[in-house]
Amino acid sequence: MKKEGFFCASKHHKTEKFLEVAILVVLFDKENYGYGISETLKEMGYEEESFNTSTLYRSLRRMEQQGLVTSDWRESHQGPRKRVYSIAEAGRVELENWIQVLKRRRNMIDGVIHRFDGLARSMKEGE
Amino acid sequence: MKKEGFFCASKHHKTEKFLEVAILVVLFDKENYGYGISETLKEMGYEEESFNTSTLYRSLRRMEQQGLVTSDWRESHQGPRKRVYSIAEAGRVELENWIQVLKRRRNMIDGVIHRFDGLARSMKEGE
């Protein structure tokens, strides 16, 4: 019996790609361009050091190649042109799946945190 | 002004390494060997598909190289020998730092989940 791979996974790196989900959520709300997504993420509390603009732009291009988003250039009355991204139907499906994964992952993280806090507390008491 | 790197980060891949933290928490409790750690992780709800035994064993070797854990072989009265790992002082420090990172990461994940749930709900209502 062959084991099925995770749905929102490339062959490698099944566990990460949090930035991709964050991007999809932003675009699920409304269309946006790279720089604007970056600003929105910061407003959402996604710490600036945690992601990298080149990674962001590259993720967007990759996601377009995979059919998760679409893009078109928009002229700006002030500043350079913007490549505006919109979420595609495949992206919405991918996002829904990812949200389920994130919920499980949050529970795992919570488990590790609570386990550590419990151990640290009991070590202090027993000291 | 140069930006300081994250403390528990290799130069690359600053965001993942969850398995490593999980291993450190298990060893923070008490010494254990690879296969036993794998069993403990499953008991903790770390889903089997989410990690890979070769990754686990390789992580342990890497962590020993980095001085986060120490190991010694233990003869078994039944079954093959076991390489038993113990957490080192550097590993305890690393773990404490990682827990802080995990808490921030959990908050980010929660943010994304709530944002999605909110958007999905309002779309259903507005439909």
Place this chain on the structure above:
DNA sequence: AAATACTATATGCGTTATGCACATAGAGGA
């Protein structure tokens, strides 16, 4: 007019973590 800062997108390079397949091996039971 020049310099600076902000907005905006992207590529090249090197490294690392990872998944998958596979190898090895002892012990116990069908």
Place this chain on the structure above:
DNA sequence: TCCTCTATGTGCATAACGCATATAGTATTT
């Protein structure tokens, strides 16, 4: 004998990432 469980590891391919760097338009300051 074969299978299963226990137990630890290596080789290979590659995706994802961080950092440095390039490019360019606009706005503000000097």
